[in-house]
Amino acid sequence: MRNTIRRVKRRVTGDTGTVRTDGGTATATESSSRSGLRAYLGEDFVGSLPFWLPPFLLMGFFVYGAIGWNFIISLTDYQGFGSVDYGNLDFEMYTQAFNDPGFISATVHTFVLLLAFTGACLVVGLVMAILVDRKIRFENTFRTIYLLPFSLSFVVTAQFWLWMYNYQNGIVNIVLRTFGLGQYQWIGDPQLVLGAVVFALVWQFSGYAMVVYLAALRAIPTEHYEAAKVDGASTLRMYWRVIIPQLKNAVISAAVVLMVFALKAFDFLYSLVGGFLPPNGSDILATKMVREAFRNQHWAYGSAIAIMLFLLALGIIGPYLINQYRHGNL
Numbered sequence: 001m002r003n004t005i006r007r008v009k010r011r012v013t014g015d016t017g018t019v020r021t022d023g024g025t026a027t028a029t030e031s032s033s034r035s036g037l038r039a040y041l042g043e044d045f046v047g048s049l050p051f052w053l054p055p056f057l058l059m060g061f062f063v064y065g066a067i068g069w070n071f072i073i074s075l076t077d078y079q080g081f082g083s084v085d086y087g088n089l090d091f092e093m094y095t096q097a098f099n100d101p102g103f104i105s106a107t108v109h110t111f112v113l114l115l116a117f118t119g120a121c122l123v124v125g126l127v128m129a130i131l132v133d134r135k136i137r138f139e140n141t142f143r144t145i146y147l148l149p150f151s152l153s154f155v156v157t158a159q160f161w162l163w164m165y166n167y168q169n170g171i172v173n174i175v176l177r178t179f180g181l182g183q184y185q186w187i188g189d190p191q192l193v194l195g196a197v198v199f200a201l202v203w204q205f206s207g208y209a210m211v212v213y214l215a216a217l218r219a220i221p222t223e224h225y226e227a228a229k230v231d232g233a234s235t236l237r238m239y240w241r242v243i244i245p246q247l248k249n250a251v252i253s254a255a256v257v258l259m260v261f262a263l264k265a266f267d268f269l270y271s272l273v274g275g276f277l278p279p280n281g282s283d284i285l286a287t288k289m290v291r292e293a294f295r296n297q298h299w300a301y302g303s304a305i306a307i308m309l310f311l312l313a314l315g316i317i318g319p320y321l322i323n324q325y326r327h328g329n330l
Contacts, residue, residue: 067310074303081297093304103305106288109194110312113201113265113284118258120202122251125209130239132210133217143214147207158271161200162187187273190281197269197282205261209254216250217243256320263313266290285309 075089097103128146132139149157164171165186173183186196220243228238266286273282285305293302 070303071307074300074307076300078300079297080293080299093300096301097304097308102283102288106283106285109282110263110284112194113198114259114262116198117201117262118255120198121206121209121258122255124202124206125254126213126244128206128210129213129217132214146210149204150207152204154265154268155271157200157204158268161196162272165196193281197272201262201265201268205258209258212250212254213247216247220246252320256316259316260313263309285312
């Protein structure tokens with residue numbers, strides 16, 4: 001009865017407010033604006049703002065803000081001392097990079113490492129995944145052994161292989177001498193050092209590729225294997241014609257992760273070669289960037305190399321994320 005009287009009074013007096021749960025009233029304009037915001041953005045989106053907005057702002061400031069500031073530094077001639085002069089911004093550092101033989105060499109080595117390391121990991125990982133998927137005995141043990149190197153840091157792996165590649169006492173040269181194949185300066189020879197780096201990184205990351213492939217192999221229905229056998233296909237032909245084509249998504253996912261790890265191999269090369277000295281034959285963009293900034297005190301030039309390295313990483317990850325978004329996976 002009281003609610004009926006209140007509605008009648010509001011109609012008579014022209015009051016368009018609505019009763020709030022705390023006993024007050026809210027105007028129709030406020031209610032419509034709130035309902036419009038929730039209708040436009042969604043109830044869940046508005047309700048989740050307090051949980052994701054603060055870390056999003058912090059990440060935007062400290063990560064993307066730092067990238068933007070680094071780009072501005074690359075447009076100056078900052079040498080690492082005093083304050084930065086923002087009055088004369090240009091692309092001189094980028095022009096200097098493309099006229100620098102050291103930068104060109106580091107870029108070539110970066111792409112060689114990127115392609116050789118990623119390709120070898122994908123092939124070795126696929127072979128190991130197929131072998132493990134064949135229902136061998138002690139499958140879990142082999143899977144753990146293959147994956148164990150992936151749990152090690154770049155620094156630990158570099159120190160391990162530095163001992164393995166030792167000219168006098170390294171296991172690699174001891175085995176070669178045993179079979180009369182001589183011994184080699186794996187780290188000191190500019191012709192061999194990049195291959196030695198790729199081999200060590202493949203040893204560490206092929207287990208990751210194996211796990212990605214193994215998950216994809218286990219998702220393939222057994223009917224596909226049985227149909228191939230009924231058609232008289234050999235094991236090799238069955239994998240080449242039927243199974244491997246279905247691993248496309250696994251190949252792309254593993255390749256993107258491996259290429260990103262290849263671009264982040266600075267600490268591995270730093271620990272393997274040592275110091276800020278140019279690693280002969282294995283200098284990549286990451287090592288040259290740090291050397292220019294911290295040893296040569298040429299911060300603007302180092303920032304320019306960092307931006308180009310960032311764009312290279314974005315060129316790898318960006319198309320993959322766009323493709324995943326179009327397929328509704330993001």
